[in-house]
Amino acid sequence: MSVLVYIEADGGAVKKSSLEAVAYGAEIAKGEGSTAIAIATGTVVEAELAKLGKFGASKVLHVSDERLNDGGIQATANVVFQAAEKESANTLVMARSSLVDAIASRVAIKLGASVVTNVVDLPDTSNGFVVKRGVYTGKAFANVSVPGAKKVITIAKNAISPVESGDFASVEAFSASLSDTDFAVKRTKVEKAEGDILLPEADKVVSGGRGLKGPENWGMIEELAKSLGAATACSKPVSDMEWRPHHEHVGQTGIKISPTLYIAVGISGAIQHLAGVNSSKVIVVINKDAEAPFFKAADYGIVGDAFEVVPKLTEAIKAVL
Amino acid sequence: MKILVCISHVPDTTTKIKFDGNKLDENGVQFIIGPYDDYALARAVEIQGEKGATVTVLNVGTASTEPTIRKALAIGADDAIRVDAEPTDAMFVAKQIVAVAKAENYDMILMGRESSDFNGGLVHGLVGEMMGWPSIAPCMKLELNGDSATMAREIEGGKEYLEVGLPFVAGVQEPIAEWKIPNMRGIMMARKKPLKVIPPVEVEGVTEYQSFSLPEGKSECKMIDPDNIGELVNLLKNEAKVL
Incomplete structure (x- = not known):
């Protein structure tokens, strides 16, 4: 045995x-x-x-x-x-x-x-x-x-x-x-982001939603993730609009994650999104809409413009880590 | 070409889950085709349009699932089979599917990567192994070329492309197809499409759900002034201890 x-x-x-x-x-x-x-x-x-x-x-x-x-x-x-x-x-x-x-x-x-x-x-x-x-x-x-x-x-x-x-x-x-x-099943090709932290394994995750307005604005999400040693993720609409690849989509029909720290930027927090992230230990929500439902599921919240808050947060984290 | 699409009957994804003793409190709950299964159905209906396939939907469930099955028929499936039983666990459901599939000659069996209620993610593999067919999941792209198929399968950090001969089992997810909404003509036609009800085969030694619980609620969210970002970093470091 x-x-x-x-x-x-x-x-x-x-x-x-x-x-x-x-x-x-x-x-x-x-x-x-x-x-x-x-x-x-x-x-x-x-x-x-x-x-x-x-x-x-x-x-x-x-x-x-x-x-x-x-x-x-x-x-x-x-x-x-x-x-x-x-x-x-x-x-x-x-x-x-x-x-x-x-x-x-x-x-x-x-x-x-x-x-x-x-x-x-x-x-x-x-x-x-x-x-x-x-x-x-x-x-x-x-x-x-x-x-x-x-x-x-x-x-x-x-x-x-x-x-x-x-x-x-x-x-x-x-x-x-x-x-x-x-x-019998042959692998013909593999497309994999090399060197990135794998999302399901990641201890910290920074995630962006529609509030970021377009894929060209993901640089600041990546910068914040880099400062934390975090993986990047996104909401379903973002993956549906192909701003980000599907393997970054967390939520009900995407990947379910349970990092120790999840930072959600510009994500309103629909129940389907929460389903994929609610076993995170600590959730930080940054959203300009004070009524965003995500704040109810968060530990820490900032009501503010992501384009101002995120770069400042990255600098503040770099200063302590 | 014959395609079997296995669908689950699950609470709408916006449902607030509550339990009544040892069972889901179904009060006010809308039931839908499992979201992943809905993708499988959509892709099967597309293949039916492109290649002229027959699409059969299969559900293991009590009579209460018939509106869900009729919706699948309205979306475009040709006929349906309901195995008249409470779907107690993945092994039970898989053995019902295999009993149906062994009596027919399906070219492929499609279903969602998992059901959104019990999230077992097992049925495609169980069916594949019992049929002696390959099983591929999560399959996010499926194209047929004669007697083989090319697929994309999601892996951590990316995807892999696969080539597989028919027959096979696939557990699918987006973006394999867009969900289809039944139109009025489809709904009218669905009423006349055949829905066969058959008894289950016996399955021994299934897992047993003894009790349910809800995750612990979060305490109040602490709001931080956007002009005082240092405070957030301080709290993450010294209070939450995650930095």
């Missing part, structure tokens, strides 16, 4: 969310008296994998097959399944991402496991196995009882705070058997 944790890398480095998954898996393993084993796919720096030991992994399996660098859904699901079988894993833990959201269900069917996604806290195992998960697009939580011997769990950001301690883990090469059908 063991707990398997899927590790995702970005540009060869282990994603921060995967550290949370390891810490989460290690807690479950501790509760049931087993061990947490990590599985990573594609090209990942080996020292990063060994370091997973410090977050609770007793061993790290690595399938270095370069074909997996494409993040293929079918192929990755099959590798994770084979690792789970090899390690007799009863529980599989993964941190939510574009890829994990797509593979969790496929692995669950292969394993004959129950599957539950978007889990925000450690399970309650006092009577069965009950997890708390986000529902109604950030507007509520549900306690869900997960039956069966095998479980697949995907966790939301901040489901646990990983603490670095202990020793490095040994990294073992693992070779999964993959066939052409696993690679």
